[in-house]
Amino acid sequence: MAKRKKKFYITTPIYYVNDRPHVGHSYTTLAADVLARYHRLKEEKVFFLTGTDEHGFKVAQAAAAAKKPTQEFVDEKAAFFKESWSKLNINYDNFLRTTNPAHISAVTTATKHLYEKNFIYKDKYEGLYCQNCEQYKTLDDLIEGKCPEHQIEPQLIREESYFFRLSKFEKILREKIEIGELKIEPPEKKNEILAFFKKGLKDISISRANVAWGIPLPFDKRYSLYVWIDAFLNYLTGLGWNGEFGKAPNFFPPDVQLMSKDILRVHVTIWPALLLALELSLPKKIFVHGYFTVNGQKMSKSLGNVIWPEELIQKFGVDGARYLLISSLSYGQDGDVSWERLIAKYNADLANNLGNLVNRVLKLSEGIKVKIGKGKPRIKNLEKLFNELKFKEILDAIWQKISWANKHIEDKKLWDLVKTNPNEGKKVLSELLSLISEIAEKIAPFMPETSEKILNQLKTGKGEILFPRLR
Ligand SMILES: [Zn+2]
Structure with a gap:
Protein backbone atom coordinates (compact mmCIF):
# COMPACT_ATOMS: atom_id res chain seq x y z
CA MET A 1 0.00 0.00 0.00
CA ALA A 2 1.31 3.42 -0.91
CA LYS A 3 2.30 5.52 2.05
CA ARG A 4 -0.23 8.24 2.73
CA LYS A 5 1.28 11.64 2.17
CA LYS A 6 1.64 13.82 5.22
CA LYS A 7 -0.37 17.03 5.06
CA PHE A 8 0.93 20.44 6.03
CA TYR A 9 -1.40 23.41 6.45
CA ILE A 10 0.20 26.80 7.09
CA THR A 11 -1.43 30.20 7.45
CA THR A 12 -0.48 33.85 7.71
CA PRO A 13 -2.91 36.28 9.30
CA ILE A 14 -5.14 37.98 6.77
CA TYR A 15 -3.81 41.50 6.46
CA TYR A 16 -5.83 44.58 7.14
CA VAL A 17 -6.34 46.55 3.94
CA ASN A 18 -5.70 50.02 5.27
CA ASP A 19 -2.16 49.98 3.90
CA ARG A 20 0.28 48.53 1.40
CA PRO A 21 2.34 45.57 2.59
CA HIS A 22 5.57 46.61 4.32
CA VAL A 23 8.51 44.44 5.41
CA GLY A 24 6.62 43.22 8.49
CA HIS A 25 3.80 41.71 6.39
CA SER A 26 6.39 40.53 3.91
CA TYR A 27 8.39 38.71 6.57
CA THR A 28 5.36 36.75 7.82
CA THR A 29 4.25 35.80 4.32
CA LEU A 30 7.76 34.95 3.20
CA ALA A 31 8.40 32.77 6.24
CA ALA A 32 5.18 30.89 5.42
CA ASP A 33 6.32 30.54 1.82
CA VAL A 34 9.71 29.14 2.89
CA LEU A 35 8.03 26.55 5.12
CA ALA A 36 5.47 25.67 2.45
CA ARG A 37 8.23 25.20 -0.14
CA TYR A 38 10.26 23.10 2.29
CA HIS A 39 7.33 20.77 2.96
CA ARG A 40 6.44 20.59 -0.74
CA LEU A 41 10.03 19.55 -1.48
CA LYS A 42 9.53 16.77 1.07
CA GLU A 43 6.59 15.71 -1.11
CA GLU A 44 3.98 16.43 1.51
CA LYS A 45 0.52 17.69 0.64
CA VAL A 46 0.78 21.37 1.44
CA PHE A 47 -1.79 24.12 1.72
CA PHE A 48 -0.58 27.68 2.25
CA LEU A 49 -3.28 30.24 2.97
CA THR A 50 -2.99 34.01 3.10
CA GLY A 51 -5.38 36.85 2.32
CA THR A 52 -6.88 40.17 3.33
CA ASP A 53 -9.16 41.31 6.13
CA GLU A 54 -11.52 43.75 4.45
CA HIS A 55 -14.40 44.55 6.82
CA GLY A 56 -14.80 46.99 9.67
CA PHE A 57 -15.21 50.60 10.56
CA LYS A 58 -11.64 51.62 9.79
CA VAL A 59 -11.81 50.29 6.25
CA ALA A 60 -15.09 52.08 5.53
CA GLN A 61 -13.60 55.26 6.98
CA ALA A 62 -10.43 54.99 4.89
CA ALA A 63 -12.50 54.39 1.76
CA ALA A 64 -14.63 57.45 2.52
CA ALA A 65 -11.48 59.52 3.04
CA ALA A 66 -10.21 58.30 -0.35
CA LYS A 67 -13.64 59.20 -1.83
CA LYS A 68 -14.08 55.70 -3.19
CA PRO A 69 -16.88 53.15 -2.95
CA THR A 70 -15.78 50.74 -0.21
CA GLN A 71 -15.76 47.63 -2.39
CA GLU A 72 -13.67 49.40 -5.04
CA PHE A 73 -11.30 50.56 -2.31
CA VAL A 74 -10.78 47.07 -0.89
CA ASP A 75 -10.42 45.57 -4.37
CA GLU A 76 -7.56 47.96 -5.00
CA LYS A 77 -5.88 47.25 -1.67
CA ALA A 78 -6.19 43.48 -1.98
CA ALA A 79 -4.59 43.78 -5.41
CA PHE A 80 -1.59 45.59 -3.84
CA PHE A 81 -1.03 42.64 -1.54
CA LYS A 82 -1.33 40.11 -4.34
CA GLU A 83 1.06 42.12 -6.45
CA SER A 84 3.66 42.32 -3.69
CA TRP A 85 3.42 38.59 -3.03
CA SER A 86 3.79 37.85 -6.69
CA LYS A 87 6.88 40.08 -6.90
CA LEU A 88 8.40 38.29 -3.90
CA ASN A 89 7.77 34.93 -5.63
CA ILE A 90 5.35 33.82 -2.94
CA ASN A 91 3.54 30.68 -3.91
CA TYR A 92 0.33 30.49 -1.85
CA ASP A 93 -2.51 28.04 -2.50
CA ASN A 94 -5.33 30.45 -1.72
CA PHE A 95 -5.69 34.16 -1.14
CA LEU A 96 -8.82 34.59 0.95
CA ARG A 97 -10.63 37.93 0.98
CA THR A 98 -13.27 38.39 3.68
CA THR A 99 -15.56 40.18 1.20
CA ASN A 100 -15.72 36.95 -0.80
CA PRO A 101 -19.41 35.82 -0.93
CA ALA A 102 -18.61 32.18 -0.02
CA HIS A 103 -16.71 33.37 3.08
CA ILE A 104 -19.60 35.66 4.07
CA SER A 105 -22.12 32.87 3.62
CA ALA A 106 -20.10 30.38 5.73
CA VAL A 107 -19.51 32.95 8.48
CA THR A 108 -23.24 33.75 8.52
CA THR A 109 -24.14 30.06 8.84
CA ALA A 110 -21.62 29.50 11.63
CA THR A 111 -22.74 32.60 13.55
CA LYS A 112 -26.37 31.52 13.33
CA HIS A 113 -25.51 28.08 14.77
CA LEU A 114 -23.38 29.59 17.52
CA TYR A 115 -26.39 31.69 18.53
CA GLU A 116 -28.80 28.75 18.36
CA LYS A 117 -26.46 26.68 20.52
CA ASN A 118 -26.31 29.48 23.08
CA PHE A 119 -22.62 30.32 22.62
CA ILE A 120 -23.82 33.83 21.79
CA TYR A 121 -26.18 35.82 24.06
CA LYS A 122 -27.42 39.41 24.38
CA ASP A 123 -26.44 41.75 27.20
CA LYS A 124 -25.44 45.35 27.94
CA TYR A 125 -21.86 46.35 27.48
CA GLU A 126 -19.65 49.17 28.55
CA GLY A 127 -15.98 49.12 27.78
CA LEU A 128 -12.91 50.81 26.39
CA TYR A 129 -12.39 50.16 22.73
CA CYS A 130 -9.31 50.84 20.61
CA GLN A 131 -10.62 51.60 17.16
CA ASN A 132 -7.23 50.82 15.61
CA CYS A 133 -6.85 47.39 17.21
CA GLU A 134 -10.59 46.77 16.84
CA GLN A 135 -10.27 45.31 20.34
CA TYR A 136 -11.77 46.08 23.72
CA LYS A 137 -9.12 46.99 26.27
CA THR A 138 -9.02 46.59 30.02
CA LEU A 139 -7.34 49.24 32.17
CA ASP A 140 -4.49 46.75 32.63
CA ASP A 141 -3.84 46.76 28.90
CA LEU A 142 -3.29 50.51 28.74
CA ILE A 143 -0.13 52.47 29.34
CA GLU A 144 -0.84 55.98 30.64
CA GLY A 145 -4.43 55.57 29.50
CA LYS A 146 -3.42 54.80 25.92
CA CYS A 147 -3.32 51.72 23.74
CA PRO A 148 0.37 50.77 23.76
CA GLU A 149 0.20 49.64 20.13
CA HIS A 150 -1.34 52.81 18.78
CA GLN A 151 -0.63 55.53 21.32
CA ILE A 152 -4.27 56.59 21.29
CA GLU A 153 -6.85 56.74 24.05
CA PRO A 154 -9.50 54.07 23.61
CA GLN A 155 -13.13 55.18 23.37
CA LEU A 156 -15.67 54.39 26.05
CA ILE A 157 -18.39 52.44 24.31
CA ARG A 158 -21.80 51.74 25.86
CA GLU A 159 -24.10 49.55 23.87
CA GLU A 160 -26.46 46.64 23.87
CA SER A 161 -24.41 43.88 22.54
CA TYR A 162 -24.19 40.22 21.73
CA PHE A 163 -21.54 38.27 23.58
CA PHE A 164 -19.55 35.17 22.85
CA ARG A 165 -19.06 32.89 25.89
CA LEU A 166 -15.29 33.04 25.89
CA SER A 167 -15.14 32.54 29.68
CA LYS A 168 -16.61 29.05 29.27
CA PHE A 169 -13.41 27.96 27.49
CA GLU A 170 -10.87 29.46 29.87
CA LYS A 171 -10.02 26.28 31.77
CA ILE A 172 -9.79 23.93 28.82
CA LEU A 173 -7.73 26.37 26.75
CA ARG A 174 -5.31 26.98 29.58
CA GLU A 175 -4.85 23.24 29.96
CA LYS A 176 -4.31 22.68 26.27
CA ILE A 177 -1.70 25.44 26.20
CA GLU A 178 0.00 24.14 29.34
CA ILE A 179 0.38 20.59 28.04
CA GLY A 180 1.38 21.80 24.59
CA GLU A 181 -1.61 20.46 22.73
CA LEU A 182 -1.84 24.01 21.46
CA LYS A 183 1.83 24.98 21.13
CA ILE A 184 2.84 28.60 21.44
CA GLU A 185 6.36 29.41 20.33
CA PRO A 186 8.84 30.76 21.21
CA PRO A 187 8.48 29.49 24.83
CA GLU A 188 8.59 32.93 26.45
CA LYS A 189 5.38 33.74 24.58
CA LYS A 190 3.71 30.67 26.04
CA ASN A 191 4.63 31.88 29.53
CA GLU A 192 3.33 35.34 28.78
CA ILE A 193 0.00 33.89 27.63
CA LEU A 194 -0.32 31.60 30.66
CA ALA A 195 0.23 34.64 32.88
CA PHE A 196 -2.50 36.42 30.95
CA PHE A 197 -4.88 33.49 31.51
CA LYS A 198 -4.39 33.85 35.28
CA LYS A 199 -6.40 37.08 35.10
CA GLY A 200 -9.31 35.12 33.68
CA LEU A 201 -11.09 35.28 30.35
CA LYS A 202 -14.24 37.37 30.07
CA ASP A 203 -17.00 36.97 27.52
CA ILE A 204 -16.47 39.28 24.58
CA SER A 205 -18.82 41.49 22.67
CA ILE A 206 -19.09 40.25 19.10
CA SER A 207 -21.61 42.68 17.66
CA ARG A 208 -21.14 46.20 16.39
CA ALA A 209 -23.95 48.69 15.94
CA ASN A 210 -23.64 51.28 13.17
CA VAL A 211 -20.86 49.49 11.34
CA ALA A 212 -22.44 48.93 7.97
CA TRP A 213 -19.27 47.53 6.35
CA GLY A 214 -19.35 44.08 7.87
CA ILE A 215 -21.27 40.82 7.96
CA PRO A 216 -24.78 41.37 9.43
CA LEU A 217 -25.68 39.17 12.40
CA PRO A 218 -28.16 36.65 10.99
CA PHE A 219 -30.35 36.88 14.13
CA ASP A 220 -30.30 40.69 14.45
CA LYS A 221 -29.50 42.62 11.31
CA ARG A 222 -29.10 45.92 13.18
CA TYR A 223 -25.65 44.70 14.08
CA SER A 224 -22.64 43.53 12.18
CA LEU A 225 -20.23 40.86 13.32
CA TYR A 226 -17.05 41.79 15.19
CA VAL A 227 -14.29 41.83 12.56
CA TRP A 228 -12.03 39.46 14.48
CA ILE A 229 -14.64 36.67 14.41
CA ASP A 230 -15.15 37.31 10.71
CA ALA A 231 -11.37 37.26 10.21
CA PHE A 232 -10.57 34.13 12.26
CA LEU A 233 -13.04 32.03 10.31
CA ASN A 234 -10.96 32.69 7.17
CA TYR A 235 -8.63 29.91 8.32
CA LEU A 236 -11.59 27.59 7.73
CA THR A 237 -13.35 29.22 4.79
CA GLY A 238 -10.01 29.51 2.98
CA LEU A 239 -10.18 25.71 2.72
CA GLY A 240 -13.77 25.73 1.46
CA TRP A 241 -15.57 25.24 4.79
CA ASN A 242 -19.25 26.12 4.58
CA GLY A 243 -19.95 26.95 8.22
CA GLU A 244 -21.13 23.55 9.47
CA PHE A 245 -20.25 22.46 13.01
CA GLY A 246 -17.91 19.52 13.40
CA LYS A 247 -17.15 19.30 9.68
CA ALA A 248 -13.49 20.09 9.26
CA PRO A 249 -12.46 20.92 5.72
CA ASN A 250 -9.59 19.06 4.09
CA PHE A 251 -6.17 20.06 5.52
CA PHE A 252 -7.65 21.40 8.78
CA PRO A 253 -6.33 21.99 11.47
CA PRO A 254 -3.37 24.28 10.75
CA ASP A 255 0.04 22.76 11.44
CA VAL A 256 1.59 26.21 11.88
CA GLN A 257 0.00 29.64 12.15
CA LEU A 258 2.47 32.49 11.78
CA MET A 259 1.94 35.97 13.15
CA SER A 260 3.52 39.00 14.74
CA LYS A 261 3.21 39.40 18.49
CA ASP A 262 0.51 42.10 18.51
CA ILE A 263 -2.17 39.59 17.50
CA LEU A 264 -1.05 36.59 19.55
CA ARG A 265 -3.48 37.04 22.44
CA VAL A 266 -6.63 36.93 20.33
CA HIS A 267 -5.23 33.97 18.42
CA VAL A 268 -4.86 31.86 21.56
CA THR A 269 -8.14 32.87 23.19
CA ILE A 270 -10.97 33.82 20.84
CA TRP A 271 -9.80 31.73 17.87
CA PRO A 272 -9.35 28.36 19.64
CA ALA A 273 -12.49 28.98 21.75
CA LEU A 274 -14.45 29.45 18.54
CA LEU A 275 -13.03 26.20 17.23
CA LEU A 276 -14.06 24.33 20.37
CA ALA A 277 -17.55 25.79 20.09
CA LEU A 278 -17.63 24.77 16.42
CA GLU A 279 -16.55 21.23 17.42
CA LEU A 280 -13.34 21.46 15.42
CA SER A 281 -9.75 20.73 16.38
CA LEU A 282 -7.24 23.36 17.43
CA PRO A 283 -4.19 24.51 15.47
CA LYS A 284 -1.07 22.54 16.38
CA LYS A 285 1.33 25.43 16.63
CA ILE A 286 1.13 29.20 16.86
CA PHE A 287 4.44 30.85 16.07
CA VAL A 288 5.13 34.48 16.91
CA HIS A 289 7.90 36.41 15.22
CA GLY A 290 9.41 39.72 16.22
CA TYR A 291 9.19 43.21 14.78
CA PHE A 292 11.52 44.99 12.41
CA THR A 293 13.10 48.19 13.58
CA VAL A 294 15.05 50.49 11.29
CA ASN A 295 18.24 51.89 12.78
CA GLY A 296 16.84 51.15 16.22
CA GLN A 297 13.55 52.96 15.59
CA LYS A 298 10.07 51.54 15.15
CA MET A 299 9.09 51.62 11.48
CA SER A 300 6.46 54.25 10.92
CA LYS A 301 5.09 56.36 8.14
CA SER A 302 5.50 59.55 10.15
CA LEU A 303 9.21 58.85 10.62
CA GLY A 304 9.45 58.11 6.90
CA ASN A 305 11.57 55.02 7.57
CA VAL A 306 9.18 52.34 6.31
CA ILE A 307 10.90 49.77 4.10
CA TRP A 308 8.69 48.46 1.30
CA PRO A 309 9.32 45.06 -0.26
CA GLU A 310 9.42 46.63 -3.73
CA GLU A 311 12.42 48.74 -2.73
CA LEU A 312 14.26 45.64 -1.50
CA ILE A 313 13.51 43.78 -4.73
CA GLN A 314 14.64 46.71 -6.85
CA LYS A 315 17.92 46.92 -5.00
CA PHE A 316 18.74 43.26 -4.33
CA GLY A 317 16.65 41.24 -6.79
CA VAL A 318 13.88 38.87 -5.69
CA ASP A 319 16.09 36.24 -4.07
CA GLY A 320 18.39 38.86 -2.57
CA ALA A 321 15.37 40.49 -0.96
CA ARG A 322 14.07 37.12 0.24
CA TYR A 323 17.43 36.20 1.74
CA LEU A 324 17.91 39.52 3.51
CA LEU A 325 14.38 39.60 4.91
CA ILE A 326 14.44 36.08 6.27
CA SER A 327 17.93 36.35 7.75
CA SER A 328 17.16 39.64 9.52
CA LEU A 329 15.07 38.10 12.32
CA SER A 330 16.27 35.37 14.66
CA TYR A 331 13.83 32.82 16.04
CA GLY A 332 11.07 34.85 17.66
CA GLN A 333 13.29 37.90 18.21
CA ASP A 334 13.07 41.47 16.97
CA GLY A 335 15.52 42.49 14.29
CA ASP A 336 17.07 45.79 13.37
CA VAL A 337 17.82 46.67 9.76
ZN1 LIG B 1 -4.73 49.87 19.58
Missing part, protein backbone atom coordinates in the same frame (compact mmCIF):
# COMPACT_ATOMS: atom_id res chain seq x y z
CA SER A 338 19.42 49.59 7.95
CA TRP A 339 20.09 50.09 4.26
CA GLU A 340 23.86 50.21 4.91
CA ARG A 341 23.84 46.88 6.71
CA LEU A 342 21.53 45.28 4.16
CA ILE A 343 23.91 46.26 1.37
CA ALA A 344 26.91 45.05 3.37
CA LYS A 345 25.21 41.72 4.07
CA TYR A 346 24.18 41.32 0.44
CA ASN A 347 27.75 41.90 -0.70
CA ALA A 348 29.30 39.68 1.95
CA ASP A 349 26.90 36.71 1.87
CA LEU A 350 25.56 36.69 -1.66
CA ALA A 351 28.03 38.44 -3.98
CA ASN A 352 31.33 37.55 -2.27
CA ASN A 353 30.48 34.25 -0.66
CA LEU A 354 27.82 32.21 -2.48
CA GLY A 355 28.09 33.92 -5.87
CA ASN A 356 31.87 33.87 -5.82
CA LEU A 357 32.04 30.19 -4.84
CA VAL A 358 29.81 29.04 -7.69
CA ASN A 359 31.60 31.27 -10.15
CA ARG A 360 35.12 30.24 -9.16
CA VAL A 361 34.44 26.52 -9.10
CA LEU A 362 32.71 26.56 -12.48
CA LYS A 363 35.49 28.69 -14.02
CA LEU A 364 38.14 26.29 -12.72
CA SER A 365 36.20 23.29 -14.03
CA GLU A 366 35.91 24.76 -17.55
CA GLY A 367 37.63 22.65 -20.16
CA ILE A 368 38.41 19.78 -17.80
CA LYS A 369 36.12 16.86 -17.38
CA VAL A 370 35.06 16.88 -13.76
CA LYS A 371 32.25 14.69 -12.51
CA ILE A 372 30.06 16.03 -9.76
CA GLY A 373 30.93 13.89 -6.78
CA LYS A 374 28.23 11.93 -5.01
CA GLY A 375 29.16 12.39 -1.38
CA LYS A 376 27.03 12.16 1.72
CA PRO A 377 25.14 15.34 2.60
CA ARG A 378 27.46 17.80 4.29
CA ILE A 379 24.83 20.15 5.73
CA LYS A 380 22.93 18.23 8.38
CA ASN A 381 20.19 18.54 10.96
CA LEU A 382 18.20 21.13 9.02
CA GLU A 383 14.97 19.19 9.58
CA LYS A 384 14.97 19.93 13.29
CA LEU A 385 15.70 23.60 12.64
CA PHE A 386 12.86 23.77 10.09
CA ASN A 387 10.46 22.22 12.61
CA GLU A 388 11.51 24.90 15.07
CA LEU A 389 11.23 27.66 12.43
CA LYS A 390 14.85 28.65 13.01
CA PHE A 391 15.34 30.09 9.55
CA LYS A 392 18.30 32.28 10.35
CA GLU A 393 20.07 29.35 11.96
CA ILE A 394 19.41 27.22 8.87
CA LEU A 395 20.92 29.89 6.63
CA ASP A 396 23.84 30.26 9.03
CA ALA A 397 24.52 26.52 8.79
CA ILE A 398 24.46 26.62 4.98
CA TRP A 399 26.64 29.73 4.84
CA GLN A 400 29.18 28.16 7.15
CA LYS A 401 29.76 25.51 4.51
CA ILE A 402 29.95 28.14 1.76
CA SER A 403 32.62 29.99 3.74
CA TRP A 404 34.43 26.73 4.36
CA ALA A 405 34.42 25.94 0.63
CA ASN A 406 35.83 29.35 -0.33
CA LYS A 407 38.55 28.95 2.28
CA HIS A 408 39.27 25.42 1.06
CA ILE A 409 39.91 26.82 -2.44
CA GLU A 410 42.40 29.29 -0.97
CA ASP A 411 44.09 26.72 1.27
CA LYS A 412 44.54 24.26 -1.59
CA LYS A 413 45.56 27.05 -3.99
CA LEU A 414 43.16 25.30 -6.30
CA TRP A 415 43.95 27.51 -9.34
CA ASP A 416 47.55 26.19 -9.18
CA LEU A 417 46.64 22.68 -8.11
CA VAL A 418 44.55 22.00 -11.23
CA LYS A 419 47.77 22.63 -13.24
CA THR A 420 50.46 21.14 -10.98
CA ASN A 421 48.49 18.07 -9.89
CA PRO A 422 45.51 17.66 -12.22
CA ASN A 423 44.27 14.48 -10.56
CA GLU A 424 44.23 15.98 -7.09
CA GLY A 425 42.77 19.21 -8.54
CA LYS A 426 39.94 17.27 -10.20
CA LYS A 427 39.20 15.46 -6.96
CA VAL A 428 38.84 18.73 -5.01
CA LEU A 429 36.74 20.28 -7.78
CA SER A 430 34.49 17.24 -7.84
CA GLU A 431 33.90 17.49 -4.10
CA LEU A 432 33.19 21.21 -4.38
CA LEU A 433 30.74 20.72 -7.23
CA SER A 434 28.95 18.14 -5.12
CA LEU A 435 28.78 20.56 -2.21
CA ILE A 436 27.50 23.35 -4.49
CA SER A 437 24.78 21.05 -5.77
CA GLU A 438 23.80 20.26 -2.18
CA ILE A 439 23.80 23.98 -1.32
CA ALA A 440 21.57 24.70 -4.32
CA GLU A 441 19.07 22.14 -3.06
CA LYS A 442 19.15 23.38 0.51
CA ILE A 443 18.61 27.04 -0.37
CA ALA A 444 15.65 26.18 -2.62
CA PRO A 445 12.91 27.06 -0.09
CA PHE A 446 14.57 30.43 0.56
CA MET A 447 15.86 31.34 -2.88
CA PRO A 448 14.03 29.20 -5.43
CA GLU A 449 15.28 31.04 -8.53
CA THR A 450 18.92 31.06 -7.42
CA SER A 451 18.70 27.37 -6.59
CA GLU A 452 17.46 26.65 -10.09
CA LYS A 453 20.08 28.90 -11.69
CA ILE A 454 22.90 27.14 -9.85
CA LEU A 455 21.63 23.68 -10.74
CA ASN A 456 21.39 24.82 -14.36
CA GLN A 457 24.91 26.23 -14.33
CA LEU A 458 26.17 22.93 -12.92
CA LYS A 459 24.52 21.15 -15.87
CA THR A 460 25.85 23.46 -18.58
CA GLY A 461 29.18 24.03 -16.82
CA LYS A 462 28.89 27.75 -17.58
CA GLY A 463 29.17 30.06 -14.61
CA GLU A 464 27.26 33.35 -14.76
CA ILE A 465 27.23 36.10 -12.16
CA LEU A 466 24.45 35.34 -9.66
CA PHE A 467 24.65 38.45 -7.50
CA PRO A 468 26.39 41.54 -8.90
CA ARG A 469 28.26 43.46 -6.24
CA LEU A 470 26.53 46.60 -5.01
CA ARG A 471 28.12 49.83 -3.91
